[in-house]
Amino acid sequence: MTGSATMSEPATVLLVDDEPRVLDSLEAMLGMHYRVIRTARPPEALEMLARERIAVVISDQRMPGMLGTDLLARSLEVSPETVRILLTAFTDADALMASINAANIYHFVLKPWDPKELLHIVGQGVQRYRLGEEREGLVRDLARKNADLEAALADLRAAQDHVVRETSLRTQLQRYVSPRLVDMAVANPALLELPGEWRQATVLFADIRGFTRLIETTRAPVMIRLLDEYFNRMIEVIFGHHGTVEQLIGDEIVALFGVPEGAEDAAARAVDAAVDMIDGVRHLARRWTEAGLPAFTIGIGLSSGKVMAGTIGSDRRRELIVVGRPMIAAARIQRMTRLFGAHIIAGEETFRQVSDSVSYRELGTPRLKGLKERTVLYEILGKKPAVAAVSRPV
Known part of the structure; x- marks a missing residue:
C-alpha cells in the first residue's frame, strides 16, 4: 500500500x-x-x-x-x-x-x-x-524514540568515557608537563606515545647547593616547607616556558625542552627557564631570610643534543623515559657550577643556539666525568636587556 x-x-x-x-x-x-x-x-x-x-x-x-x-x-x-x-x-x-x-x-x-x-x-x-x-x-513513534534514546545514551556513555579518560590523562600529566602540553596531549594522546625515537632536545639539570648540610641542620617540618615552596616555584617556571619535568629526585630537578613536543626554540626556552629559576630562588631566599628561615642557592647545567625518547610501562601507568648524552652531560655540567662559582652553565651546543641573546663568560673545556669528548662550557650571566624584555613567559 x-x-x-x-x-x-x-x-x-x-x-x-x-x-x-x-x-x-x-x-x-x-x-x-x-x-x-x-x-x-x-x-x-x-x-x-x-x-x-x-x-x-x-x-x-x-x-x-x-x-x-x-x-x-x-x-x-x-x-x-x-x-x-x-x-x-x-x-x-x-x-x-x-x-x-x-x-x-x-x-x-x-x-x-x-x-x-x-x-x-x-x-x-x-x-x-x-x-x-x-x-x-x-x-513506530515509540520505536523511533527508543532508537533516538539508545543513540543518545551511547553518545552520553562515549562522552562520559571520554571525560574519564581525559580527567585521568590530565591528572597524570599535570604533575610533569605544562598546561599547554596537557591540552595538546588531551587533544592528541599519540603525542605522548613515543615508540622510541631520537629527538633534538635541551636538558636542564638543577641541584640545591649544600643540600646534605641543610638537611642535617634544619628541622624536618621546616625543610619540607622550604622544598615544597621551592619545587612549586621551579615547576611553575619550567611549565611557563613549556618544559617537561622529567624527574624530581631529592633536591634535583631534571627538565626537558623539545620532548615530547618538538621545537626549534627548545634551547632558548631552557635558558630562559634557567634564568627565571635563579631569579625565583633569589626571591624565595629573601623571603625566607626575612622570616628567619634558612635559605639556599642552586646550580643549573644545560646540555643540548639528540636524546632517545620513548613511552614505557603498563596500561595503568605509563612513563616517558629519555636517555642520551645530553642527560649525562647536563648533570656533569651542573657539578661544574660550584667549581666555577656560577649559577648557570651551558654546554657548547646549547650556547651556540642562544649566543646572540645572552651575556656569558667562556669557561674553557674541563673534563666531564663519564664523557670522553670535551666541550666548551659557558656561564650564562643573564639575558641581554633587549631580549629579556620580550622573552618572559606570559
Whole structure:
C-alpha cells in the first residue's frame, strides 16, 4: 500500500460483489459517510488492497471464481490491517464460522441486511481500523524514540568515557608537563606515545647547593616547607616556558625542552627557564631570610643534543623515559657550577643556539666525568636587556 490517511480524511471502504445492483445499493448507503471504491472482480480487489490504504473491505460470499472467505483470507497477506466484513446468505453456521476464522473476518452480515445495522458495523470497523493505525503509529513513534534514546545514551556513555579518560590523562600529566602540553596531549594522546625515537632536545639539570648540610641542620617540618615552596616555584617556571619535568629526585630537578613536543626554540626556552629559576630562588631566599628561615642557592647545567625518547610501562601507568648524552652531560655540567662559582652553565651546543641573546663568560673545556669528548662550557650571566624584555613567559 502507498499513501498515508489522516483522521480528518474520510475512511476508504472497498465493496466487492459480482452483482452491480448490490454494489449500487451499498455505495448509495455508505457513500455519504466514507470514500467508497468498488469492483466486481476479486483479483482486482486484491490489487486495490495492495495499492491503497483501505479501512474496511465488504465482500459478498458467493462470487464467480473466488469465494468471499477466500478473498478475505488472501487479503490478509496484502493488507493485514484492513477490517474484513462478509455479506452472505449462507446458512450452514459451522462451515461459515470455520471460513470466518480462517479469513480473520471481523463481522459477517446476513442478506438481506439491515441498513442501520450495517452502517453501525462498518462504523465500528472503521473505528477499529483507525485505532489500529493509531496504535501502529504509536509503536513506530515509540520505536523511533527508543532508537533516538539508545543513540543518545551511547553518545552520553562515549562522552562520559571520554571525560574519564581525559580527567585521568590530565591528572597524570599535570604533575610533569605544562598546561599547554596537557591540552595538546588531551587533544592528541599519540603525542605522548613515543615508540622510541631520537629527538633534538635541551636538558636542564638543577641541584640545591649544600643540600646534605641543610638537611642535617634544619628541622624536618621546616625543610619540607622550604622544598615544597621551592619545587612549586621551579615547576611553575619550567611549565611557563613549556618544559617537561622529567624527574624530581631529592633536591634535583631534571627538565626537558623539545620532548615530547618538538621545537626549534627548545634551547632558548631552557635558558630562559634557567634564568627565571635563579631569579625565583633569589626571591624565595629573601623571603625566607626575612622570616628567619634558612635559605639556599642552586646550580643549573644545560646540555643540548639528540636524546632517545620513548613511552614505557603498563596500561595503568605509563612513563616517558629519555636517555642520551645530553642527560649525562647536563648533570656533569651542573657539578661544574660550584667549581666555577656560577649559577648557570651551558654546554657548547646549547650556547651556540642562544649566543646572540645572552651575556656569558667562556669557561674553557674541563673534563666531564663519564664523557670522553670535551666541550666548551659557558656561564650564562643573564639575558641581554633587549631580549629579556620580550622573552618572559606570559
